[in-house]
Amino acid sequence: MPTTRTTAPYASLAAVLALTLAGCTRPENGDAVSARQDPSTTPPSTGEPVTAPPGEPSAVAPSGRTSPPLSSTDLPTLRPPSGPPEHPTDLRRADVFAGRISRGGSGPCYGLVTDDGHEYALHGENLGTWGTGTWVRVTIGPPTSNADCGPGIRADLIKINPVG
Numbered sequence: 001m002p003t004t005r006t007t008a009p010y011a012s013l014a015a016v017l018a019l020t021l022a023g024c025t026r027p028e029n030g031d032a033v034s035a036r037q038d039p040s041t042t043p044p045s046t047g048e049p050v051t052a053p054p055g056e057p058s059a060v061a062p063s064g065r066t067s068p069p070l071s072s073t074d075l076p077t078l079r080p081p082s083g084p085p086e087h088p089t090d091l092r093r094a095d096v097f098a099g100r101i102s103r104g105g106s107g108p109c110y111g112l113v114t115d116d117g118h119e120y121a122l123h124g125e126n127l128g129t130w131g132t133g134t135w136v137r138v139t140i141g142p143p144t145s146n147a148d149c150g151p152g153i154r155a156d157l158i159k160i161n162p163v164g
Contacts, residue, residue: 096139098163104132109149110157112138121149124157135163 102119103111106129112120122138123145130136139159 095141095158096137098135098137101130101132101134101136103150104130104134109147110160111150111152112136119152121152121154122157123147123149123154124160127157127160130160137161137163 097112097114097118097120099112099114099118099120101110102113103109107127108123108125110122110124110127110130112122114120120138120140122140123143137160138157140155141158142156143154144156
């Protein structure tokens with residue numbers, strides 16, 4: 001009996017290999033499919049030989065017939081852009097800026113210089129002490145007082161937060 005137990009797995013393996021090498025049948029028409037011929041890549045036979053268009057080299061199909069190359073057309077390309085967008089693509093609030101404090105202290109006047117070089121003279125009561133060189137984000141509004149806070153575009157300071 002020990003011989004039967006050890007040969008059963010080998011017999012199953014041999015049967016699987018035999019089916020793999022012999023091919024399997026297609027349920028549509030019963031034709032055998034082998035490793036050398038894949039029906040998904042072989043064009044259907046119309047009885048006429050397939051040839052390449054004049055001036056192009058022909059390819060030989062696995063069945064010995066000639067066929068055109070895989071693609072005889074150029075790849076599509078994108079046209080160049082017509083120009084920059086008419087409206088900004090990144091919408092920003094017009095009353096929020098980030099920059100560096102150029103005139104600090106405990107207020108109510110502060111100076112702010114943005115990355116693009118605009119200088120603001122900001123006026124705001126009870127907004128804390130801010131040192132010169134501190135990077136901040138501010139929310140501003142139109143100037144409501146006649147306070148002179150130095151050079152720059154006058155605005156009321158509504159909110160101020162440190163950056164980073």
